[in-house]
Amino acid sequence: MEGIPGTRLAIVGDGPARRTLERAFAGTPTVFTGFLHGEELAAAYASSDVFLFPSTTDTLGLAMVEALASGVPVVASRSGASREVVDDGRSGLLYEAGCARSLVGSVRRLVAEPGTREAMGKVGRAAAERRDWGTSARALRRYYEVARRLEASCPSPARSSPTDSGAASSC
DSSP: OTTSTTOOEEEEBOOTTHHHHHHHTTTSSEEEEESOOHHHHHHHHHTOSOEEEOOSOOSSOHHHHHHHHTTOOEEEESSTTHHHHOOBTTTEEEEOTTOHHHHHHHHHHHHHSTTHHHHHHHHHHHHHHTOOHHHHHHHHHHHHHHHHHHHHHSOOTTTOOGGGTTTGGGO
8 A cells, every 4th residue: 555655445355354453554544444245345346446366375266356347457476367357468467466556557557548447347247247157167178088098198196007107297
């Protein structure tokens, strides 16, 4: 927040880190909303300029998709589901996980460059409209099929003989 003057932060949700975060952000223009759902959650997304998603462990990225559906560009760490949800430079920006300078630079770009937020918001909204459970399930099934083919083509330790010492390392 110090790197981008005038920034205000809304932390939506709740969890075991909330008290620590409240102490860390004490004295800053930060609001902790707690858990929101339905219309309140939709209003929180819609009133945002940027959706910051710092998690490096999320598996599905549903909160990012919700932000994109609201026309809000996403700034997310370059990891996990973020790379699948955010089209870097088009629907949002990916920053290097653990690098505050990269994070600040991404948010600053969205705030400083005229029209960037709006353009990325439109692209994100269109991308979110193409996502549905059927599409997601088909993509997951393709990943499983690729993994199954790769597994079948690699010798397992139980199947390899002592003369196959280097075969598994190429997989």
